[in-house]
Amino acid sequence: xxxxxxxxxxxxxxxxxxxxxxxxxxxxxxxxxxxxxxxxxxxxxxxxxxxxxxxxxxxxxxxxxxxxxxxxxxxxxxxxxxxxxxxxxxxxxxxxxxxxxxxxxxxxxxxxxxxxxxxxxxxxxxxxxxxxxxxxxxxxxxxxxxxxxxxxxxxxxxxxxxxxxxxxxxxxxxxxxxxxxxxxxxxxxxxxxxxxxxxxxxxxxxxxxxxxxxxxxxxxxxxxxxxxxxxxxxxxxxxxxxxxxxxxxxxxxxxxxxxxxxxxxxxxxxxxxxxxxxxxxxxxxxxxxxxxxxxxxxxxxxxxxxxxxxxxxxxxxxxxxxxxxxxxxxxxxxxxxxxxxxxxxxxxxxxxxxxxxxxxxxxxxxxxxxxxxxxxxxxxxxxxxxxxxxxxxxxxxxxxxxxxxxxxxxxxxxxxxxxxxxxxxxxxxxxxxxxxxxxxxxxxxxxxxxxxxxxxxxxxxxxxxxxxxxxxxxxxxxxxxxxxxxxxxxxxxxxxxxxxxxxx
Amino acid sequence: xxxxxxxxxxxxxxxxxxxxxxxxxxxxxxxxxxxxxxxxxxxxxxxxxx
Numbered sequence: 001x002x003x004x005x006x007x008x009x010x011x012x013x014x015x016x017x018x019x020x021x022x023x024x025x026x027x028x029x030x031x032x033x034x035x036x037x038x039x040x041x042x043x044x045x046x047x048x049x050x051x052x053x054x055x056x057x058x059x060x061x062x063x064x065x066x067x068x069x070x071x072x073x074x075x076x077x078x079x080x081x082x083x084x085x086x087x088x089x090x091x092x093x094x095x096x097x098x099x100x101x102x103x104x105x106x107x108x109x110x111x112x113x114x115x116x117x118x119x120x121x122x123x124x125x126x127x128x129x130x131x132x133x134x135x136x137x138x139x140x141x142x143x144x145x146x147x148x149x150x151x152x153x154x155x156x157x158x159x160x161x162x163x164x165x166x167x168x169x170x171x172x173x174x175x176x177x178x179x180x181x182x183x184x185x186x187x188x189x190x191x192x193x194x195x196x197x198x199x200x201x202x203x204x205x206x207x208x209x210x211x212x213x214x215x216x217x218x219x220x221x222x223x224x225x226x227x228x229x230x231x232x233x234x235x236x237x238x239x240x241x242x243x244x245x246x247x248x249x250x251x252x253x254x255x256x257x258x259x260x261x262x263x264x265x266x267x268x269x270x271x272x273x274x275x276x277x278x279x280x281x282x283x284x285x286x287x288x289x290x291x292x293x294x295x296x297x298x299x300x301x302x303x304x305x306x307x308x309x310x311x312x313x314x315x316x317x318x319x320x321x322x323x324x325x326x327x328x329x330x331x332x333x334x335x336x337x338x339x340x341x342x343x344x345x346x347x348x349x350x351x352x353x354x355x356x357x358x359x360x361x362x363x364x365x366x367x368x369x370x371x372x373x374x375x376x377x378x379x380x381x382x383x384x385x386x387x388x389x390x391x392x393x394x395x396x397x398x399x400x401x402x403x404x405x406x407x408x409x410x411x412x413x414x415x416x417x418x419x420x421x422x423x424x425x426x427x428x429x430x431x432x433x434x435x436x437x438x439x440x441x442x443x444x445x446x447x448x449x450x451x452x453x454x455x456x457x458x459x460x461x462x463x464x465x466x467x468x469x470x471x472x473x474x475x476x477x478x479x480x481x482x483x484x485x486x487x488x489x490x491x492x493x494x495x496x497x498x499x500x501x502x503x504x
Numbered sequence: 505x506x507x508x509x510x511x512x513x514x515x516x517x518x519x520x521x522x523x524x525x526x527x528x529x530x531x532x533x534x535x536x537x538x539x540x541x542x543x544x545x546x547x548x549x550x551x552x553x554x
Contacts, residue, residue, distance in 0.1 A: 028542060030549035041544045043537035045530045073512045080515060178545065185534050192527035199520060212509065224508035273526060280523030283516055 003150045007335030014190065014339040018346065019167050022183040025175025032382040035176035036105045036358050037260040046185055047270035050351075051257040052277045053184035056191060057348030058142040058341045061285040063411040065321030068289025069297075070305055072215040072223030074232055075289075078240045078411075079282020083275045085244040090272030093264065095249035098433050100264040107255050107425060108363035114432035115443040117367050122444065123425060124363025126451050127252060130420035131356040132393060135349075139165065139401035141318070141410060142345045148322035149329075149338055162398065164345065169394045172350040173387045177260060180350050187343035194340020197333060198325060199284045205328045206291035214294040218305060239469035243415060246426030251418070253355035285321070292320035318410065357389035365389070412465040416458045423472035424450030424479070431480045441487025442480040450476030 003011075029035050042050065067075035089096060104110055108127055112120040143161045147154055171179040203211070215223040226232040248254060248271065261267040292308060299307030299314045308320035315323055329337055365385055366377070377385065424447035431438035431446070453472035457463040463471070 028545040028549070030545070030552055034545060034548070038541065039545045039548050041541045041548075043540060045534040046537035046541065048526065049530050049534050073508065076512050076515060079519075083519070178541075181541070182538065185538060189527065189531050192523065196520075196524050196527075216505075221505045221508075224505050224512065276519075276522040277526055279515070279519035283519045284523065287516065 003152075003334065003338075004331040006332050007150075007338065010332070010335030011339050011342065014342060015167060018183055018186060018343070019171055021186060022171025022175060022179045022350075025171065025179025025182050028178045029174075029176055029383070031379040032386070033105070034178060035383050035386060036354075036362070037256060038177040038181050040103070040260055041262055042181065042257070042260045042266070042270075043262060044266055044269050044273075046181060047257060047261050047266060048273050048277070049188040050181045050184040050260075051254065051270055051274045052281070053188040053191065053344070053347035054253050054257065054351040055278075055348070056188075056195075056281050056344055057138065058145050058345045059138045059348065059410070059414075060281060061195075061288070061341065061344070062141050062145055062318055062321070063414065064282055064285035065289035065292065066318040067411055068286030069293045069308070069317045069320050070289075070303075071229055071231055072219045072290060072293075073286075074219075074223060074226040074229040075286045076283050077226035077232060077237060078244075079279060079286060081237065081240045082244045082247075082282055083277075083279035085241060086248050086275030086278050087272055088275075089245070089248045090268050090270070090275055093268045094245075095429060095433060096255075096258045096267050096271060097264040099249070099255060100258055100261060100267045104255075104259050106358050106362050107250050107252050107429070108359060110429060110432065111443065112367070114438070115428070115440040117370065119428075119440055119443045119447070120363055121367045121371070123421070123428075123447055124359050124367070126421040126447060127425065128356055128359045128364060130417055130422070130451075131252060131352070131359070132396060133420070134414055134417040135352045135356065135393075135397060136401045136404055137410060137413065138345075138349060138352075139397055140404065142341075144319060145322045145341060146338065148319055149326045149334065149341075151326065164342065165349070165394060165398060168346045168350045169353065169390065172353050173390050176383070176386065177256070177354060180347075180354055181260070183350065184347045187347040190336075191340045191344040191347070194337045194343075195280070195284055197340075198288060198329075198337055201328055201333070202288045202291040202324065205324075206294040211287075211290055211294050214297065215290060218293070218297065233466070235466045235470060239466055239473070242426075242473050243419065243422065243469060246422040247418065250422060250425045250429055252359055253351045256351075256355055256358070288321050288324070289317075292324040295324055296320055353390050353393055357386055357393050360389040360392070361385040416454055416465055416468055419454040419469055419472045420451050421447070422450075423454060423469075423476040424448070427473070427476040427480050431484070435484075437484045438480060439484045439487045442483030442485075445479030445483035446476045447479075449479035 033039055108120045108123040111123045139161050143157045147157050152160060171183060222229040258267045261270055296308040296310050297306040299309040308315045310323045427446045428443045450472050453475035454468060457468040457471050
């Protein structure tokens, strides 16, 4: 066991405080808008905290650490792209300003405003499928981190992760977005402190000159230039730019923060400042991975990179970073770091649970009821359906998430499962907002060909992630253009209130 | 290769301090935002019940 009494006290104290604070949110939930978008009352600073906390989890640290270990400084390229894309989207208001003006609650809701209820349903199904598959690997990878750093026996991994999931479900189910925002704020502060602490420890232990020297001798130019690294190259950089443009604008959990801000101008400022955080979100954990390579990269070569060897045992590259933390952090600091990582885990999981369950309830259950001619639900009933969907997603994660192992690098698996719906959704949203001819036929073709372009090449043809990503975005764009040119004339963008009045 | 070494070093020097500085500002000013959000949500609920 690597934990001392002080470390355990810090972690247990954090868990008690965060759940207690989260439960306060229930007091402020009066209707479905409060539950899903916090009444659209997010200010700038709490908006930055909740957006950053939503997209920084232990899973983020793990996959970025793995990328740093395997590809050196070249891995910084996607981190740089993610931050720059957010800053550009924030400065220009590309998509997000219009989204906020439309007062949406979910991304698929836009598809009914611009296209049709049927396409909203199809999009809702693809968004939920891609999102839940994406989230499906979180628990296992996060559990690995906690097991290695704290030294808990692997036998207790399932029990520990179950307890954490139950705690985060408790406050997410009862308080929805209000609880998630409150806890995100405190979790953001804690995870940031942990990030800064670990960065200082990692560089001071490994030594900056040793880090540079290790990457130079192990990988040569490929360890620094993303263009010279065979895993990346120009196609990867273009795909990453497209992917991050779509994540920033159409990823349900990110978009929910945009919908929740107090206005379009605030949403732009939140996005811009969070872009700077995203530079560190990627680069700092990648640096930890490179430090782990410097300290422990002495094993047999795999693709030119030495496997990590810790206390005589050979580990997988993804486990090198937590093993390094277990050995370099002292008592007390280890507790703060693990509490910070738990904060990161809980903020991401609660936001994702809320995001995907919102899509299931608002974009699958509701439209299906309408298509079947059933009576509309009251605000209270909608909250109830959301809570049931939340529990359903949690149960799925318990049974699938702890046993499924993703093939290859986790970062790339997450990219591909996200692309299942992001390629089509991004193309349809941009076309719907900025191209008058975009129509429902084109929308269907874009969503279905984008999903096929992600699933078939990656899971069945075993193409590389870069080519798969290109195929998905290319097919989705071709689908929208061809369908829109040959289909019926498009309808004008409807007002959300009109759609909601029709529904009720 | 030297270009990339310098480029990533400078990028890290921007990313790390930005991360720390924004965290500090958000921590200090976020409490006010949270209080404001609670007040407005309560107002919305009161108006709704009327």
